[in-house]
Amino acid sequence: MGAFDQVRLGEPEIRAAAEVLAPVMRRTPVLPSRVLSERTGVPVWFKCENLQHTGSFKPRGAYNRIARLAADERARGVVAASAGNHAQGVAWAATGLGIASTVFMPVGAALPKVAATRAYGADVHFAGQTIDDALVAAQEFAADTGAVFIHPYDHEDVVAGQGTVGLEIAEQLPDVSAVVVPTGGGGLLAGVAAALAATRPEVRVIGVQADGAAAWPGSLRAGHPERARNTSTVADGIAVGMPGSVPFPLVQDHVDRVVTVSDDALARALVLCMERSKLIVEPAGAAAVAALSTAGLEFDGPVAAILSGGNIDPLVLTHVIGHGLRAGGRYLAVRVSIPDRPGALVGLLSVVGDSDASVVDVVHSRTAGQLALDEVQVALTMETRGAQHRSEVLDALRDAGYVVEIE
Structure with a gap:
């Protein structure tokens, strides 16, 4: 438990985040999935963060982080780097709190995500071809202007905000036995695991990564964050090169295992969500569904699968649907x-x-x-x-x- 103590994130911090978020954040529904319940032999419920403000769980962490800034920090504004969900979450949260926001995005960022980020109130700049390029530009902007850099997952306030998803699941599904969580940098996974460890320690927590961007399995074996060899996957929302230093000890202490799924499985899961549950999710948001369909997981009781996001370019959606139909x-x-x-x-x-x-x-x-x-x-x-x-x-x-x- 030493690593958990070092991070200083537990039930008090997550419940405090829940109080901050309660007036502004949606308590997203949990919906049953008959098809996955039949496949797994236990009740399966979807925690629909794709129905959250801005279409993903990201505003929970962004708002909790920005709301805790001091007056002088608020005056300097905030800056972030993202190709999609974090950008929108930061823009929405900052505007709601009356704070200026700047977001750096890669040149190839999807136009609907760029338009949405601007519509939520951010000043958008393009930098480089990758998220890493945009990250460098955002950090340089923070150094030059004094704007506060809002990391997508590697900060305790962000992880605490994401952890409110775990508190809600514990309240909405009192008999849940396991929660399956899409993961990239680890903020959502760590927050949910910390919340459940404090309130429902008997509940298993399982992380899911894409095969083509699987930094967590090797990092957990090594005992410290290690960079993935590549980040090639259709699930751009979880295509993160290296786990965060804040989430890592929480995942290490409280997550039962991290499994990986193929792009074919992600595409089929996306189609399943649309066809059988009438829910639009992005490939990353369908990762938990893919794991329940293909990873051979076994459970003793009801399972919650977090649908982490639903922001997908319609052109990409068309391509992924076609791929999913072929794969199926x-x-x-x-x-x-x-x-x-x-x-x-x-x-x-x-x-x-x-x-x-x-x-x-x-x-x-x-x-x-x-x-x-x-x-x-x-x-x-x-x-x-x-x-x-x-x-x-x-x-x-x-x-x-x-x-x-x-x-």
């Missing part, structure tokens, strides 16, 4: 070479129709690939009913003599 066996895209003669395309499509697949798109090309003079290539996209039906369609095409290249 709902789309099948193939290339097939057929004879260049009348009726050949009709014959191919008849096999597809007899297999009860629905054709979404057909591209007929005489110039693609290494075609013979009497051949054409057909690129087919079909809608299938799942993995089993997808396999049946492929078998039917091959049994009919077609050489199939799966895209």
Whole structure:
């Protein structure tokens, strides 16, 4: 417990944050998920932080941090670096408290997130191509102007604010046995774990990272924060290179385990949330759902899965939905070479129709690939009913003599 004492974050600090946040923050609902309850064999509930102000849990920590600034600090304003959710949280919190805010974002930040950050009242600047570039610019701005830098996760007031999610879960689900939490830098995971350790120590807390940005498993094995080898994942909201020094000891002491999930699993989880629960989440926000679907976790009782955010660019959403449908066996895209003669395309499509697949798109090309003079290539996209039906369609095409290249 020594590390926990050093951080000086426990129930008093989190309850104090809850008092600060009570007048302004939504108490987000918990909603049941029948499909995940059937898969896991225990009741599964979604803690819907995607329905929080600005579309994520981030305003909890940002507001608690900014509200505690001294008068002279408030006068200097605040500055942050973010590509999305933290930017919006800081802008919303600062404006609500009557404080000027500046946010540095990478040049490639999604336009809807940039527009939302400005709409919440921040002065937005672009710096570099990555969050690290924006972070350097924000820290230089703080040094030059005296503005207070608001870290997205590595500050006790921020972690305490995020910990109020854990207090709410404990009150809303008195019989919960485990909470599954998306994690990047660790602020939400550490805050929820600290809150539950103080109020419901029997509850298991499980963190979830993307395979392509998994700094926590190696760091926990090493006993100190270590930088991930890469941060390549569709879940940009949890693509953090290294755990924070403030969250780390709390996670070390109070989190049962951290699991990882693939981008395919994240995409399928996003589709599941939309289709079955009518909830829009971003890939990072669906991480807990992905873990419950694929990580082989077992529970003794009800489980809460935190949907940490719902801010996603519509163009990215379209791409991720398509990826999720393919990963779930709902789309099948193939290339097939057929004879260049009348009726050949009709014959191919008849096999597809007899297999009860629905054709979404057909591209007929005489110039693609290494075609013979009497051949054409057909690129087919079909809608299938799942993995089993997808396999049946492929078998039917091959049994009919077609050489199939799966895209």
